Amino acid sequence: MLRLVLASRSPARLATLRAAGVEPLVRVSGVDEDAVLRDAASQGGGLLDPVDAVLVLARAKAEEVVRALAADAAPVVGADDALLLVGCDSMLELDGEVLGKPADADDARARWHAMRGRAGVLHTGHWLVDLRSGAAAGPGAAVGGTSSTTVHFADLSDEEIDAYVATGEPLHVAGAFTVDGLGGPYVERIEGDHHGVVGISLPLLRSLLRETGVAWHELRS
Template identity: 35%
Template sequence: MDWKPLSKMLLASASPRRRELLHQLLPSLQLEVRPADIDESQVGKEAGEELVLRLAIAKAHRVASELPATLAQYPLLAADTEVVLDGRPLGKPEDAEGAVNLLQRLSGRAHEVKTALALVQGATWLTAVVTTQVVFRHLDDEEIRAYVATGESGDKAGGYAIQGRGAALVERIEGSYTNVVGLPLEKLSQLLRELGYKVF
């Protein structure tokens, strides 16, 4: 196959973690960040996989529909990550007490982290959902409140950051680590290859 180098990509996300992961995979990538302004509320009783896939596609549609012609030629990546417990998405905590409640529910249990990817270029739309199982060790309330007091829980799915101090809460994971951070690089590299781009 005649591989194309990937020099520029559009990212429909304001997440600094996704930007960092993209540059980890492609250090010289020119990245144009265009966050998607959409309603991320759950619809009815959506399961985790349904929710992340719908939101990733909606983000891609929103940004693609607003692109100037000069940028429409570049690949556009949208993603959505959710923490799922007993089949239900937990969302992000609204405040510190909400984060404490989420972490109490996750303590000593296994949960899933699901990330949906929507990679778009022209008329080609590629989507995928990646699931990682994360097992928390047993946490006491004092430890949970001390972690939340660090401020790291804010705006994080499930109320923790595995790439930060929240790594100390995790006993083990099964599957993709970068998926838990918010962007599964192994799946993204496969999708980029489907578009004809050389990652290495």
């Protein structure tokens, strides 16, 4: 049986896969994102482009879970199951600045004051690792890509911003907003892949799977 492992705790990513007929196994990484980005920047000689930054983080998360699975004394699947693993990371780019999850409510509120009535680009990196023992490129072969979607935000009033931040939702998501949750009314339109804004681009994931020789329908439950 072919199974997908989702290296993320995001309920939105899990719900998106389930809605598309895929029931993934979930293993969460403990990657220090700031440390990963610092190391990548030092090796590359400067700050990373947002498209590259989310891909670096997606790769780090996927690879940490791969290592955890290899060291796990209690396998998450049966002996006959074959695994593919995907890690993801999202950030919002606004005025050339890359924004992950807000540090606190004040940070979320400040971001919304900057975002309202404007547009940003939501980047989501994907890193797919093929763990099948019979994989043509060998177990551990990987491919990656980034989905980038322009998001147009409504011109919220101060009262609306305060009320949304008070729900707590903006504190737990990249860019301090959701398009599929309480933040949905505050997103006027998007240009690009809706799923990428939610956190996992199904068209991009399908494309990455095809590079490993796997058709999307092979993952459907």
